[in-house]
Each structure stands twice: as C-alpha cells, then as structure tokens.
Amino acid sequence: MDTEVAPIEMSATAPAPAVPAAPPASTGVALDPRLYIDPELMRAEQELIFERTWQLAGHVSALPRAGSYLTTEAGNQPVLVLRDEHGQLRAYRNVCRHRASRLLSGSGQCKAAIRCRYHGWTYRFDGTLIGVPEGLTYGDRLDKSALGLLPARVEEMCGLVFVNLDPDATPLAELIGDLPERLAPYGIESLEPFAPAEGTQPANWKVVVENYLEGYHVPIAHPGLMRMYDYKHYTTDVHEHYVWFDAPLRSKPSSNRLERLYGQLVRPMPGLDASERHVWHYAFIYPNTTIDLYPDQVNTWKLTPAGVDSTSDVSGCYRPAGADPRTRLVQWLNQRLNTLVLDEDVDLVANVQRGAMTRGYSCGPLSKREAGVAWFADRIRADLGPALNDAW
Numbered sequence: 001m002d003t004e005v006a007p008i009e010m011s012a013t014a015p016a017p018a019v020p021a022a023p024p025a026s027t028g029v030a031l032d033p034r035l036y037i038d039p040e041l042m043r044a045e046q047e048l049i050f051e052r053t054w055q056l057a058g059h060v061s062a063l064p065r066a067g068s069y070l071t072t073e074a075g076n077q078p079v080l081v082l083r084d085e086h087g088q089l090r091a092y093r094n095v096c097r098h099r100a101s102r103l104l105s106g107s108g109q110c111k112a113a114i115r116c117r118y119h120g121w122t123y124r125f126d127g128t129l130i131g132v133p134e135g136l137t138y139g140d141r142l143d144k145s146a147l148g149l150l151p152a153r154v155e156e157m158c159g160l161v162f163v164n165l166d167p168d169a170t171p172l173a174e175l176i177g178d179l180p181e182r183l184a185p186y187g188i189e190s191l192e193p194f195a196p197a198e199g200t201q202p203a204n205w206k207v208v209v210e211n212y213l214e215g216y217h218v219p220i221a222h223p224g225l226m227r228m229y230d231y232k233h234y235t236t237d238v239h240e241h242y243v244w245f246d247a248p249l250r251s252k253p254s255s256n257r258l259e260r261l262y263g264q265l266v267r268p269m270p271g272l273d274a275s276e277r278h279v280w281h282y283a284f285i286y287p288n289t290t291i292d293l294y295p296d297q298v299n300t301w302k303l304t305p306a307g308v309d310s311t312s313d314v315s316g317c318y319r320p321a322g323a324d325p326r327t328r329l330v331q332w333l334n335q336r337l338n339t340l341v342l343d344e345d346v347d348l349v350a351n352v353q354r355g356a357m358t359r360g361y362s363c364g365p366l367s368k369r370e371a372g373v374a375w376f377a378d379r380i381r382a383d384l385g386p387a388l389n390d391a392w
C-alpha cells in the first residue's frame with residue numbers, strides 16, 4: 001500500500017481552513033484526566049449517564065413481527081426490546097422477577113410469551129406475569145400482579161432502536177431536533193444489516209468518544225484519510241444533543257490504489273442526491289452513539305465502558321439489499337479502508353489512556369477544531385455534577 005501523505009499546510013501564510021464555530025455555551029475546557037482512570041467515577045457514570053440517556057439497542061430489521069426481540073445493555077444493565085401483538089415496541093429490564101435469571105439473549109422470536117429458561121415463569125408481551133409452574137407451592141407469597149417485567153423506554157429513529165432506563169427522560173425525538181431529517185435520505189430503516197462486530201478498545205470510553213469527536217488528528221495520524229479527505233472543508237457542527245461532521249472527499253484521485261478505486265467506483269445509494277457521491281458524514285448522539293454515513297453504506301457504533309480503561313464497541317453495518325457486484329466491491333473497499341483507520345485510532349486512544357495516568361499532567365487547551373470534544377466535556381461534567389465534587 002502507498003504511504004504518500006498529502007502535504008499539511010501549517011505555516012502562518014497558509015489559507016485559513018474552514019473551522020467550526022465553538023458552541024455558544026462551551027467552556028472549551030477538556031475533561032480532567034482523572035475522569036479516565038477513576039473506578040469510582042465509572043460507577044457514577046453508570047447511574048448518572050448510562051441509566052439516564054438514550055442507548056442504541058439495534059436495528060428495526062431484528063424486530064419484524066409480534067414476538068421478535070433483541071437484547072442490549074444500557075451500560076452494564078441488561079435490556080430486552082420486543083414487538084408486541086399490536087406492533088408496538090416495548091422494552092424491559094432483561095431479568096426474571098423470580099430469581100434474576102436473564103430472560104432472553106441475542107435476538108430472535110418468542111412464540112406467544114416470554115418464558116424464563118430457569119423455572120419457566122412466563123410473561124405476556126405487555127410484561128404481565130401470567131404463568132408460574134407449580135404456583136400453589138408459593139402459598140400466599142406469590143402476587144403475580146406485582147411481579148411484571150420492569151419497563152424501560154424505547155423509541156425508534158430512522159430504523160435505529162434506542163432504549164432509556166429513565167422513566168422521566170426527555171423523548172429522544174425531542175432531543176435530537178433535525179437529525180432525523182439529515183438521516184432520512186439514507187433510508188436506514190430499509191437497509192439490511194451485514195458484518196456485525198464487537199470488539200474492545202484499550203482506553204476509557206470517553207477517550208474513544210473524544211477521538212471520534214474531532215478531525216484535528218487526521219492530518220497527523222491518518223495518512224489514508226488525509227489522502228481522501230478535502231480536509232480544509234471538514235466541518236464540525238455542534239448541536240445541543242448531537243454533533244454532525246461533514247467530510248467531503250477530494251476530487252483529485254488518491255495516489256493509493258484502493259483509495260483511488262473507491263473514489264472512482266462509489267455511487268450514492270438510492271435516495272441520496274448525486275452531490276453526496278463524494279461526501280462522508282458522521283453523526284454522534286450523546287453520550288455514546290456514532291453513525292457513519294457513507295454514500296455506499298451506514299455504520300453505527302455503540303461505545304460502552306468495559307472497565308475504567310477498556311471500551312466495548314458494538315458495531316452495525318447497513319446497506320441496500322440486492323446491490324450489484326460493483327457496489328459490493330465499493331463496500332468491501334470501504335470496510336477495508338476504515339478498518340485501517342480504526343486500527344490507527346485504537347493505537348491513538350491506547351496512548352492517551354497511558355498518558356492520562358501521568359502524575360503532574362493536566363489537560364491542555366482545546367482548539368476550535370475540537371469543538372465537539374469541548375461540547376462532550378461540558379455534557380459529561382454537567383451529568384456527573386455532584387459525583388465530581390464528592391470524588392475530589
């Protein structure tokens with residue numbers, strides 16, 4: 001593979017790049033590095049962030065009919081999503097009310113009810129407990145009406161299903177404003193999933209998120225992306241609850257064979273305007289959902305703590321059904337090129353995690369190119385609030 005890197009203009013006389021405006025209320029201050037290494041704060045994040053925010057659960061294609069289900073987590077809390085007999089999505093904590101067995105795993109199809117695999121307690125799709133084997137042996141200790149499944153919130157946005165354990169949470173649709181309109185041309189709800197993957201990255205989840213939230217490192221750390229991007233026109237658009245990135249690709253063919261081939265062969269998927277042929281977009285929904293929008297496919301990531309210095313990444317890839325061989329080749333090229341970028345990013349975040357433990361280090365200033373990082377830091381500090389005061 002070619003390793004030529006496009007020149008980076010850094011001199012004082014270079015044309016000014018298009019930099020995003022800082023979000024109005026941002027402090028522009030990065031997170032204290034203790035937030036990347038403190039196990040106590042990780043526990044606070046579970047309660048104050050992962051159990052109060054909208055968490056990506058999966059794609060609507062896993063829930064085609066009554067009884068279809070998928071399972072997911074809100075941080076470390078198991079959740080199941082299922083379609084009831086009226087076509088409504090329902091979500092519950094994925095735990096049996098008897099002795100805490102996990103009820104469902106993976107995704108699949110329930111027949112007429114949800115049946116626990118341990119002792120066979122059975123719940124209707126509306127969560128009501130309806131069957132208890134040998135029920136008389138409980139004497140008067142069994143009050144079925146008080147032992148229904150514990151509900152969670154669920155919403156669908158453009159074919160992506162989200163859950164929230166907070167009964168008082170603001171609806172996702174209210175939080176994300178015009179994001180559905182930006183996603184609509186991709187028709188994510190009718191795309192088909194392929195190549196799902198799960199991995200871990202050796203860094204705190206916020207380090208991984210912050211790496212996603214800025215393109216400032218691209219000229220230095222991603223030679224392939226730098227050959228493809230029209231970096232001067234890479235923009236970061238910070239909204240209250242989401243961040244949107246435009247990454248137009250260069251019109252000049254890349255010196256790298258695979259990148260050049262991608263640029264030559266890629267076509268906008270049905271529904272996309274011709275002007276989207278050479279533009280990649282990225283969307284980030286607070287606190288841990290990423291959506292990569294390519295002309296040829298859409299990828300999602302959910303980033304969850306697997307430990308204070310380890311992040312679980314669950315990815316989904318979606319593409320139009322029945323694509324021709326040329327489109328399949330483009331999608332293969334895309335996966336290959338972006339896998340390389342991911343490898344580079346994993347190395348970057350591992351290095352930050354190691355550095356965050358350095359005694360005497362405190363965070364440096366953020367540039368306007370890092371407006372997304374500043375926004376995220378403000379949100380995290382606001383959500384953790386009292387826990388930060390207690391910790392330090």
Ligand code: FES
Pocket residue numbers: 096097098099100101116117118119120121
């Ligand atoms: S734990 Fe589910 S029936 Fe006993």
Ligand SMILES: [Fe+2]
Pocket residue numbers: 211217222341345
């Ligand atoms: Fe990166």
